[in-house]
Amino acid sequence: MAVIEVDELCKKYDGRAVLDRVSFSVEEGEVFGILGPNGAGKTTAVECLEGLRRPDSGTVRVLGSDPLEQGRGLRERIGVQLQHTRLPETIKVWEALDLYASFYSGPRDWRELLERWGLVDQRNTRFGKLSGGQKQRLFIALALVGDPEVAFLDELTTGLDPQARRTTWELVKRVRAEGVTVVLVSHFMDEVEELCDRVAVFDRGDIVALDTPAGLIDGVDPEYRMGFRLMDVGASGTSRTSRTSEPEALLGNLPGVATVSRTGDRVELVGRGDFATEVTAALAREHVLVADLRVDSRSLDDAFVALTGHSFQAAENGAGS
C-alpha cells in the first residue's frame, strides 16, 4: 500500500522551477531515499509532504490526506526531523521529550526512547551541551515520540563524524524494523546505499531515476577498478611462469574487462559488470597466486554521473546554494 503519493508536483521560487512535475510514491514500511546534490529540490519536495510548503500545482497525499487541508490530523501520524532546527539552549533532554510527547494524543513512553537512543546518561543535560551525534539522536527521538506511521528525516548525518554517522545509520535501521515508513533526504551516496530500499535521484528539480540502490548501479553499469600484486612465482612451486609474466594475455579477453595494466608486479584492471569475478576465477584456474587483491565497489557516485551527465560536485557548485 502506498503511504505517500506525489503526482506532478511543481513548485517555483521567484520564477525558477525548484520542482518540475515530480511524481513518486512511497510504500508502507520501506525506507525511501531522496538523493541529490544541494539545490536539487529534495527539501522542497519533503516540505510539501510535511505541509510546510504549498505546491504550485500537482497533488500530494500522505496517509491518504492532503498535508495542507488535513494537516492537523495528519501531524498526529507523522514524525519530522528538520534540517537546521535547534532547541532552546537551556532545555534538558528529558524536558524536550516530555514536552513533545504532550503534543500527541497517543505518544510513546519517552523514557523508553531515552534508553533506546542511548541518551539515558544525558537525561538532565541541556541541549546546548550535547555533542552533534547526541543532538541528532535527540531529534530522531523527538520525531518518533508521537508514535508516527511515517518519519521524515532530512540530512540527518550532515556534520557528524564517521563514527556518529555509523551509529545513526544503525538507529535508522531499527526504526524501519519497528515498521515505521521512513523518508530519508540525503546528499550522501553511501548513506542511501546503506539504508534505503528505494531511491529517487533528484537533479535540478526532476527525478532522473528511481530504483533500488543496486538496481540504479546495475542499470547504469559504471566502470570500476580492481588490482592485485603477483606473488613470487618460484615460491608457489608451479611452473606456469609464462602465464603470470603476461597477465594481459590471460585477463585481457575476459568478459567485461576494459583495460589491463601492469607496473612491476602490480596489476590494475578496469571493467564493467561482473568482471571481477571472472578475473578471480581465471586466476584460480591458472593457479596464479596473487596478494593484496582489492576490488573497488561500484557506487552511486558513478551512477549519478552516468544518469545526469555531470558529477555530484559539479551539480552542487552549479546550484550555488
Add this chain to the structure above:
Amino acid sequence: MRTLTKLTHVETKLLVREPGAVFSLLIPLFILLAFGGSITEGDTVLLPMAITMAIALVGVYLLPTTLATYREHGILRRLSVTPVRPGNLLVVQILLQFVLTVLAVVLLLVVGTGFLGAGVPSAAAFPVAFALGVASTFAIGLLLAALAPNGRSANGFGVLLFFPMSYLGGLMQPPEYMPDLLAAVGRFTPLGAMRESFHSVWSGGILEPLPLITMAAYAVVLSALAARYFRWE
C-alpha cells in the same frame, strides 16, 4: 489543555534559566537602590522612572530577543509540523514575560515604598498606566521580533533603541534638566509618555489624557505592523 500546561511549565523553566530575565529584575532594582538613599519622604519621581525602566527592559530587550531566537533556531517551524500550533508558543511567551514584568514592578514597589520611603501610588490610576505602558513597549518588542533577521540582531536593536528611548523618556535625567526641545519631543516617545503617566499616578492620581493616548497609539500601530511583518521562519 495538557499541552498548554506543559508548554507553560517548560517555558517558565527556560525563562528562569535565561540571564536576561534576571537582569530585567535586578537592573531597575539596582538603580532604585543607588538613588533611593537621597530621595525625600513621599518621593514621586524615582519609582515612576524605575518602573518604566523595568517594563521597557522586558518589552524592548528580552521579549524580541527570545522570540527572534525561537524563529532563528527553527523552533517555531519545528512546532508547526506537530499537532500544536506554533502560535501557542508565542502566546505562552508573551504571557510569561508579562508575569515577569509584574514581578519586577511589584519588587520595585515593595522596596521603594516599604524600605526607601517613596510615595504610594493611586490604586485606581496605577493599573491603567501600567497596562498601557506594557502594551506599548511589548508592541515595540513584537515589531523588533518581526523585523530582526535573528536573535542577536533583535538583541542589538533592542539595546540600541533602549538608550535613546530612555534618555528621551527622562529616565537618565529628569525632563526639567533636559533641553526644552528634547523634553518636548520626549513626551511623545513611549517611555516618556509612560514615565509621565506614572508620575501623575504618584502625584495626585489624575491621569492626563495625552500620554495615555500616546501609549495606546504606539500599542495599536506597532502591534499591527508586527502582525503584518511577522514571519514564522
